[in-house]
Amino acid sequence: MDRFSAVRPYDISKVDFHEQSAEERYGIPENFLEIEVRAPLTHGFGRKQFTDYEIVCRNNIPAFKLKNSSVRRRYSEFEWFKDALERESSRVKIPQLPGKVFTNRFSDEVIENRRAGLERFLQIVAGHPLLQTGSKILVPFIQDPNFNKDRY
């Protein structure tokens, strides 16, 4: 997938193959990232009915502006998000979303399958190092409650 490149010219005096400190060894690792898609809620009536989901993110990664966040998104927004990610970077392979559904959109089983699929999608995408640092929409989509796709 990805080839490392040299980060900076090698300076041996700076390399410190030190013994790990207790904090390094037993503390919270620097790669703490938890993404959950939960609490589906159906809003509205009749033709305007739709289901949205809560995206919860807990992390200690600098690329994410907030250590804790919670936003609500619906399936069509995920579709936009996936397309936008694909347009943003041709190098990265974006996983599939759970499929479109035309009947029984509000049945518990369908919603649960969709929820699980969306969670899987976000876990793969949020953990991708090139997207974390290179994408302009990844972090806002996951964390910004005032996210407006027209801005991107």
Add this chain to the structure above:
Amino acid sequence: MNSLFGLGSTAQINITFDDENNKKLVEVKTSKDQKSKLPLFFDGETVSGNVEIKLSNGKKLEHQGIKVELIGDIEFFYNRTNHSQFLYLSAELAEAGELRQTFNYPFEFKNVEKQYESYYGINVKLRYFVRVTISRRISDIVKERDLWVYSYKIPPETDASIKMEVGIEDCLHIDFEYNKSRYHLKDVIVGKIFFSLVRIKIKHMELSIIRRETTGAPPNQYNESEVITKFEIMDGAPVKGETIPIRLFLSGFDLTPTYRDINKKFSTRYYLNLILIDEENRRYFKQQEITIYRLKGLDINKQKNILYINYNNLLKY
């Protein structure tokens, strides 16, 4: 076809080398399922032996001349007509005439320069062989016998180890070190990997040795790689500050020395490939070339060593 094996209805050719019983034999994979044991020769060594021409049926053999050739040849698998001879010596064994009985012709090619090592590779092979030809009006009788050559050219001395910091900005920084940049065939690669930044979830880390063979010249250069070995050096998620040791014994693997631009026809290079795999099976890798060479004195039979140790133990009692 028969005549290629030196078997004709009239004659059979046997080629033997002088002192063959004392020569070291090298086991070589001559084709996909075939292995042969070939006698070992060195640069500057004389290639001498005997050609026995055995007549069958007591019939006499009329011929236009018998010659012996010593050939060093580079052959490409995908294009068998594409040969490049870098060594050619010949000697006439007999003028046109008639053979009435089995006859022996000794031959000697003195102090032959053998510049390159024998090599059977992915798309190319370099071979040395003796070829005897009995010329006849309608069809020649030809027999070939391969030999194997080792070369002990040592690459220039360098104390340089391989040290590098690689990574993905803000996500993963590792410092790795291999103790040398040139290794002999029975050497050990000793090194370490130090994690200075780990913001991804790593599942495990592997080290592999890759052979990359380059054939042809630009613009028609063709590369083909194969993985000689791959093994896991770390299982589980490292965190910042962890050091993972590496110890890789080369003698267990099917390696050759590094060949650079042999007769301008091909190169065979070796790379250490460090691969990290994260929880979503994304792979992060860094390849680093190492130079491999053959060291004199280390091609001894391991069996001899074992016997020696046992003998020493016996002396105590």
